[in-house]
Amino acid sequence: MSEFRIHHDVNELLSLLHVRGGDGAEGYIDLLQKHRTPYVTTTVSAHSAKVKLVEFSKTPEDFLRKYEELKSKNVRNLDPLLYLLSKLCEDKETLQFLQQNAKERSESSANTTTTTSYTASQTSTKMSMQELDELRKKLGNVTASSNAPLPAEVTRKMLRDKHNKKNPTQPNPVFPNWVYDRPALIGDFITGPATAADPAVTVGTLPLPTQEQALVEDLLFVLIGVDGRDITAQPVLGRQNRSFIVDSTLDMSIKELVNRILPVASYYSTITRFIEEKSSFEYGQVNHALTAAMRNLMKEYLILVTQLEHLQRQGLLTLQKLWFYIQPTMRTMEILASIASSVDKGECMGGSTLSFLHDRTFNYTGDSQAQELCLYLTKAASVPYFEILEKWIYRGIIKDPYSEFMVEEHELQKEKIQEDYNDKYWDQRYTIVQHRIPSFLQKMADKILSTGKYLNVVRECGRDVTCPDAKEVLYTLKERAYVEQIEKAYNYASKVLLDFLMEEKELVSRLRSIKHYFLMDKGDFFVHFMDLTEEELKKPVDDIVPPRLEALLELALRMSTANTDPFKDDLKIDLMPHDVITQLLRVLAIETKQEKAIINADQTDVALSGLEAFSFDYIVKWPLSLIINRKALTRYQMLFRHMFSCKHVERLLCNVWISNKDFKEYSLHSAKWFSAAFALRQRMLNFVQNIQYYMMFEVMEPTWHIMENNLKTASNIDDVLCHHTSFLDNCLKDCMLTNPELLRIFSKLMSVCFMFTNCMQSMRLERLSQQGATDEPPAQSEAAEDVEKKRQPTKFLSDHADAVQSDAGLEVTIGKFDSNFSTLLLELLDKLSIYSTNDCEHSMISIIYRLDFNGFYTERLEKMAVERSQKAAA
Numbered sequence: 001m002s003e004f005r006i007h008h009d010v011n012e013l014l015s016l017l018h019v020r021g022g023d024g025a026e027g028y029i030d031l032l033q034k035h036r037t038p039y040v041t042t043t044v045s046a047h048s049a050k051v052k053l054v055e056f057s058k059t060p061e062d063f064l065r066k067y068e069e070l071k072s073k074n075v076r077n078l079d080p081l082l083y084l085l086s087k088l089c090e091d092k093e094t095l096q097f098l099q100q101n102a103k104e105r106s107e108s109s110a111n112t113t114t115t116t117s118y119t120a121s122q123t124s125t126k127m128s129m130q131e132l133d134e135l136r137k138k139l140g141n142v143t144a145s146s147n148a149p150l151p152a153e154v155t156r157k158m159l160r161d162k163h164n165k166k167n168p169t170q171p172n173p174v175f176p177n178w179v180y181d182r183p184a185l186i187g188d189f190i191t192g193p194a195t196a197a198d199p200a201v202t203v204g205t206l207p208l209p210t211q212e213q214a215l216v217e218d219l220l221f222v223l224i225g226v227d228g229r230d231i232t233a234q235p236v237l238g239r240q241n242r243s244f245i246v247d248s249t250l251d252m253s254i255k256e257l258v259n260r261i262l263p264v265a266s267y268y269s270t271i272t273r274f275i276e277e278k279s280s281f282e283y284g285q286v287n288h289a290l291t292a293a294m295r296n297l298m299k300e301y302l303i304l305v306t307q308l309e310h311l312q313r314q315g316l317l318t319l320q321k322l323w324f325y326i327q328p329t330m331r332t333m334e335i336l337a338s339i340a341s342s343v344d345k346g347e348c349m350g351g352s353t354l355s356f357l358h359d360r361t362f363n364y365t366g367d368s369q370a371q372e373l374c375l376y377l378t379k380a381a382s383v384p385y386f387e388i389l390e391k392w393i394y395r396g397i398i399k400d401p402y403s404e405f406m407v408e409e410h411e412l413q414k415e416k417i418q419e420d421y422n423d424k425y426w427d428q429r430y431t432i433v434q435h436r437i438p439s440f441l442q443k444m445a446d447k448i449l450s451t452g453k454y455l456n457v458v459r460e461c462g463r464d465v466t467c468p469d470a471k472e473v474l475y476t477l478k479e480r481a482y483v484e485q486i487e488k489a490y491n492y493a494s495k496v497l498l499d500f501l502m503e504e505k506e507l508v509s510r511l512r513s514i515k516h517y518f519l520m521d522k523g524d525f526f527v528h529f530m531d532l533t534e535e536e537l538k539k540p541v542d543d544i545v546p547p548r549l550e551a552l553l554e555l556a557l558r559m560s561t562a563n564t565d566p567f568k569d570d571l572k573i574d575l576m577p578h579d580v581i582t583q584l585l586r587v588l589a590i591e592t593k594q595e596k597a598i599i600n601a602d603q604t605d606v607a608l609s610g611l612e613a614f615s616f617d618y619i620v621k622w623p624l625s626l627i628i629n630r631k632a633l634t635r636y637q638m639l640f641r642h643m644f645s646c647k648h649v650e651r652l653l654c655n656v657w658i659s660n661k662d663f664k665e666y667s668l669h670s671a672k673w674f675s676a677a678f679a680l681r682q683r684m685l686n687f688v689q690n691i692q693y694y695m696m697f698e699v700m701e702p703t704w705h706i707m708e709n710n711l712k713t714a715s716n717i718d719d720v721l722c723h724h725t726s727f728l729d730n731c732l733k734d735c736m737l738t739n740p741e742l743l744r745i746f747s748k749l750m751s752v753c754f755m756f757t758n759c760m761q762s763m764r765l766e767r768l769s770q771q772g773a774t775d776e777p778p779a780q781s782e783a784a785e786d787v788e789k790k791r792q793p794t795k796f797l798s799d800h801a802d803a804v805q806s807d808a809g810l811e812v813t814i815g816k817f818d819s820n821f822s823t824l825l826l827e828l829l830d831k832l833s834i835y836s837t838n839d840c841e842h843s844m845i846s847i848i849y850r851l852d853f854n855g856f857y858t859e860r861l862e863k864m865a866v867e868r869s870q871k872a873a874a
Contacts, residue, residue, distance in 0.1 A: 046079035049086035056089045159282035173281050188225045188272045189233035189242065202249045211254055212319050216312055219258065219322060222265045223305050225272060231258070233269070241341075242269035257319050264326055267333035271298065274340035284349045284402035285384035290357075293380035294336060304329060335370055339377065350404025351436035354382055358440045361477065375477065382475040385438070393448060393489040394467040396455025398430075406437040407449055430456070440479055447490045454493035454717060457623050458500055467492045494716035501717065505624055508711060511724075513567040514628065517616050518636040519700050520643055522562045529556035530651065537610035541575055544610045549573045574617035579608060580641035581747040584737055611648055615641050626717070627724055635728040639700075642737060646692050649750055652757040653685045659761065676814045677760060684753045684821065690850040691746075698846055699734040703727055734844070739835070745828045752824065756817045763810065829857055830864050 050067065054060045070078055088094055206214070218228025222244070227233055230247040244262050246255060275294055278287040308325060311317040339360065342348075348356055361374040388405045391397045398409050407430050430453050437445050458465050469488045476482070501507045516522045532552045536544060550573055557568050576583065615637045620628040707727040714720045736742040829848055836845045852858060 046082055049079075049082040052086040052089060053082060155282075175280060186272065186276045188269050188276070189227060202247070205249070208251055208254070211251055215250070215254055215258055216317055216319055216322055219261055219265075219319075220305060220309050220312060222262070223268060223326075224302065225265075225269060231262070233265075236269075241337075242266040254319060257323055261323055261326055264330050264333050267330075267337035268298075268301070270337040271333070271340050274344060278343075281402075284404045286350050286353045286381050286404055287343070287348075289384050290343070290353060290377060290381040293377050294340070297332070297336065301329060301333070331369065332373060335373055339374070350385065350402070351406055351438045351441075354378065354385060354438040354440075357381055358438060379475045382438075386473040386475070389448070390470070390473055392452040393486060393493070394455075394470040395465065396452050396457075396459050396493070398452070404436060406432055406441070406445060407452060408433050408436075429453075440475075444483060444486050447486060450716065450718060451486070451490045451493045454497040457626065457717075458497055461500070461623055463500075465493075465496055497717050498714065498720070501623065501627070501720070502711075507624060507627060507720070508708070510567060510620070510624055510628065513565050513570070514618055514636060515704065516562060516565060517571055518618075518640040519704075520640070520647070520696065522560060525556055525560035525562040526647065528560050529553065530647070532556055534651075537614055539610055541608045541610055541613045544575065546573060546575065549610075570619040572617040572619060574615045574637070575610070575613045576615050576637075576641075577613070579612040580638065580645055581743065583641070584638060584743055585740060611645075614644065627720060632724065632728060635732060638737060639728075639731055639735065642735060643692065643695060645750060646688055646695075649753050649757070650685065650688045650692065653681055653688065653753065656681050656757050656760045657685070676811065676818065680756065680814060680818050680821065681760070684756065687749070687825065687851060688753065691847070694847050694850060695735045700731055703730050703734070736844070742828070742831055742835070745824055745831060749821065749824045749828065752817065752821050756821075759813065759817070825851070826857060826860055826864070829861055833861060 054063060057063045067078075067082075088098070214230065218231045221228045222231050222233070230250070232245050234243045234245060236242055242265070244265065246258055246262075250258070271294060275291045275298070277283075278291045304325070308317060308322060311321070339357070342356060342360075343353055346352065346356065357374060357378040361371055361378055364371040364374055385404065388398070388400050391399055392405070392407060398405065398407060409430055410428055430449060432445055432449050441448065455465050455467075467489050469485075469492060471485055473482050473485055512521075516525070520526055529552070532555060533549060536549060536552065553571065553573055557563060557565075557571070562568055578586070617637070618628070618633060620633070704727065707723050710723040711720060714723060732738050736746060829851060832844050832848050836848070852861075
């Protein structure tokens with residue numbers, strides 16, 4: 001059972017029991033996942049569970065009757081349900097809770113019913129006779145529909161409409177109406193009003209030998225579905241067994257012997273009706289094959305009746321001889337009729353029919369004749385199913401005209417995989433339909449699905465593939481035979497697709513190319529690129545010309561070592577609608593209480609700069625888009641944008657350091673604020689560089705090498721997908737991008753650094769303009785232009801962008817920046833220490849040691865930890 005199925009079932013159970021609060025569905029799902037075992041309920045455990053439930057039940061007869069009814073309908077997972085119920089009966093605490101829960105729900109529903117009935121009584125009026133008749137008819141129709149089966153023509157129409165809705169281009173063929181309108185073609189009894197006159201002499205008045213001969217002749221007719229003179233068939237409704245009326249004047253000994261033989265005629269009628277009904281196109285190829293096998297057995301049966309008729313004409317057939325000759329056939333006919341009734345009641349098709357036949361074959365262990373008969377039917381019925389299976393696992397093709405196969409195809413376009421954020425194509429193009437899986441293929445269902453999917457991907461790339469180990473799959477009680485064939489096909493399909501992606505499509509080289517750009521593997525390329533595009537990216541997003549950025553990107557690629565990358569032309573520019581922090585917070589808020597609040601808060605229009613909106617994109621074509629899909633590329637983009645913003649802040653801090661050199665020409669170096677600003681800038685630069693070093697060399701590189709080694713040992717494409725997704729998830733987690741608290745603190749720290757650099761540059765330009773006004777007029781005008789450029793509105797600049805007029809004011813401003821930065825940095829280190837100890841995120845400890853390399857913050861962090869523990873104790 002998949003994780004999504006468990007999630008759905010747990011939520012459904014909680015809603016049915018009206019359970020609120022507690023750990024919620026997630027807590028129960030985790031417990032179930034931890035205690036899952038590959039346990040398969042056996043016949044023995046199901047039988048013992050049934051015995052326990054019968055002992056526990058207040059009405060054991062009703063329980064057994066219901067169990068037999070469900071068993072006859074071939075309800076799946078009935079035995080595991082019995083086992084679960086038997087365990088619940090033993091658990092008194094759970095049983096008490098369920099009884100209390102049922103009592104509370106019944107009381108609440110009773111209150112609702114009382115309120116409703118009270119309201120209705122106030123407005124009710126006397127019903128007219130016409131309304132009463134209509135209500136009686138409706139109730140009669142509902143009762144009839146719930147008890148009686150639907151007519152065959154209605155069932156056929158429903159199946160046909162269902163198929164045509166799924167496959168409008170391939171409608172089911174239909175038999176002409178005269179096939180169903182002529183009952184004489186069926187081979188069963190034709191029941192209707194009696195037309196023959198009563199015989200002049202009743203058979204009971206004749207001598208015993210004459211009675212016997214007359215009854216032998218009647219029985220030979222009845223055994224092939226034709227009414228006799230003294231034995232007539234009763235009409236049947238739906239799935240009832242055929243009953244007969246025997247002349248009441250017959251001698252008791254003859255009548256007793258006739259009643260022993262008549263069940264064979266009833267079995268024949270059941271089998272014949274089943275063959276005729278299930279031979280219609282709507283019931284699928286498996287049922288067609290089953291009815292064809294039954295028809296072959298019916299031919300043998302008719303040959304037996306013909307031989308008996310030959311003996312009767314020679315005067316050598318007595319009633320006792322007829323009973324003797326018919327006894328071996330009676331058991332066969334009984335089994336065939338039982339199978340026909342069960343398949344009909346369970347409305348089985350395709351895999352469910354094969355599951356029923358397989359279970360019935362195993363249940364007859366010890367009865368070699370019955371088991372051999374069921375084995376013959378199962379082998380015959382499985383032939384069309386295994387033909388579909390062979391095409392799927394050997395060629396990756398589904399040819400399933402009647403929707404019987406366990407794998408169902410959905411119409412999804414692979415071209416849209418670049419815009420798909422949910423891996424929909426790979427997960428939903430081909431899916432398993434549980435009720436169509438034969439029970440003997442249940443364990444191999446996932447491998448069967450994967451085998452065909454792998455081959456189908458290669459086929460859609462224009463290469464025709466056929467498994468070299470392809471052999472005919474035949475049903476056998478020894479499951480190992482076809483399990484080995486499926487294993488061989490799976491191994492071949494895995495190898496073909498893996499080699500195709502790794503060698504011909506160069507998957508690892510593609511991933512390395514993405515790493516060069518999205519994970520900043522090519523340092524010189526980024527230096528060139530940021531030097532070329534810095535002025536352009538400072539503009540608001542609406543003012544940026546994308547073709548110009550693309551041209552600058554092309555130039556940076558050609559001027560750096562990235563020029564050797566064969567896939568560099570697939571790199572593109574993408575301007576996002578949100579900044580990286582907003583994007584990450586929106587992703588983290590999905591399916592949480594904060595989701596609506598964050599979405600509503602982001603509705604305000606904020607003018608983003610190009611630096612805030614900038615990201616790379618990458619063109620990936622089929623079939624590599626299965627691995628590098630839109631979901632994976634979005635994760636790469638989030639990592640890139642996070643590092644890009646760090647790199648941008650680092651460049652700004654370096655520019656501040658360069659600008660500090662200019663102050664040495666003047667008297668500014670003597671001011672106190674200058675040394676404080678210099679020290680603060682150095683601390684900020686140390687923080688940003690250490691964070692970058694941690695992300696690039698302690699997170700991404702080691703995780704990348706682990707993924708690369710895992711890809712070398714991967715045996716199939718699902719392993720490749722798993723390793724790639726795991727790599728991205730680990731990078732996002734260890735880079736603090738999956739924790740909203742850490743992300744918010746980090747974004748505030750980067751904002752403080754950004755505002756500090758803006759403040760320092762603004763102050764520098766003002767000071768330079770004041771002191772250089774008299775000496776260099778041209779430079780003054782240039783400086784004024786620079787001032788105007790720097791004063792353009794940005795998202796981060798707020799209170800600290802005020803004009804600074806005095807050293808005292810500057811000292812206060814620098815002090816505020818220092819205080820904010822130190823407070824946020826301490827908060828970040830404190831949160832990191834908590835997560836590294838409580839949540840065992842040990843990789844984050846290295847950030848603490850890097851940022852607090854000399855123990856400067858250790859004492860304050862210990863003090864915060866003591867205060868936190870005291871609060872917790874209080």
